[in-house]
Amino acid sequence: MHVPDAGSSRVFIVITTFNRASHLRQLLDSVAHLDPAPAGIVVVDNASTDGTADLLAAVDLPVPVIVHRLPANVGGSGGFAAGVSRALGEGADWLWLMDDDVVVLPDALTSFAPWMRRYSCIHGRRYDAAGEPFFWQHILNESLGVHLPVRGDVFATSPVFHTNVGCFEGMLVTADVVREVGLPDARFFLNGDDLTYGWLISRRHPVAYIDAFVLRKTRAQRQMDLGVRHLNDASDLSRFCGMRNRGHLARYLRLHGRYNRVGFGVGTLLTAGKELLRLVAVERTLAGASSIWRGWRAARVILRDPGWRPEPPLAGRPVPGPAPRPGGAV
Secondary structure, eight states, X not given: OOOOOTTTOOEEEEEEESSXXXXXXXXXXXXXXXXXXXXEEEEEEOSOXXXXXXXXXXXXXXXXXXXXXXXXXXXHHHHHHHXXXXXXXTTOSEEEEEESSXXXXXXXXXXXXXXXXXXXXXXXXXXXXXXXXOOOOXXXXXXXXXXXXXXXXXXXXOSEEEESOOOTTTOEEEHHHHHXXXXXXXXXXXXXHHHHHHHHHHTTSOEEEEEEEEEEEOSOOOEEEOSSSEEEOOOHHHHXXXXXXXXXXXXXXXXXXXXXXXXXXXXXXXXXXXXXXXXXXXXXXXXXXXXXXXHXXXXXXXXXXXXXXXXXXXXXXXXXXXXXXXXXXX
């Protein structure tokens, strides 16, 4: 597979945002200092009700900003599906996917450049809101359907670590891979969509995690240090989707012949236990326990759904071309 050369590639940043105007402002301001600069930015406004629309209408950056407003909140996964499709239509060679609560470091694309000649799906390192390295080193255990932390320093002997999961808080992926794998599955809404997307890519191409810091989180979260990883706070919606989306993950595993019914059941119990631990130890409440149970039941419905189909590849499907840019697009 041809990997676009870093020096001549059109890199588009794809941002999904919902009601975080202050964080989005910081991210857009940081993009202005990227050297080299990206070819463009696609911002998907997930029907925000705060000041996001006004911010985007007034944005003034040295690179084109394409505002893609959605009539309803379709979650992170739906937002990234829409944003990736739009960026492909704008002629992107590479897509750098990120949430709205991070800022980019000025030399990020320079740090990525040597690896863009070798890999087609890359993640860089992140700092947390306090400026400390953010934990992200996981491997999906296919039997359990659970991503497990990798102990120790994954960069102790190599500047690159191969994983089989993805993260939309900084995934850099080629347009060709997206066309081959398909768009992110919008049915996830949030939680687990990026993990599954990275796993689908890893079935075809190496997924790299490189020893170079490219992002910093700006949203502080309550968390608990478990030694091998941190457990952050979450919302009831996130808990529900995390459990519900195990149904979609199971369907994808089954599609690729990697589904273990007993092991996946054990993984579901472990996932529910982790969410209960998060409630008790981090959020100090049990009020969200019903969301876990509702998500579990919803996952069982997905597992039995005869109409479930995977997200199809884009090869052979038309990708929308550049649309007229009304107010808010620069």
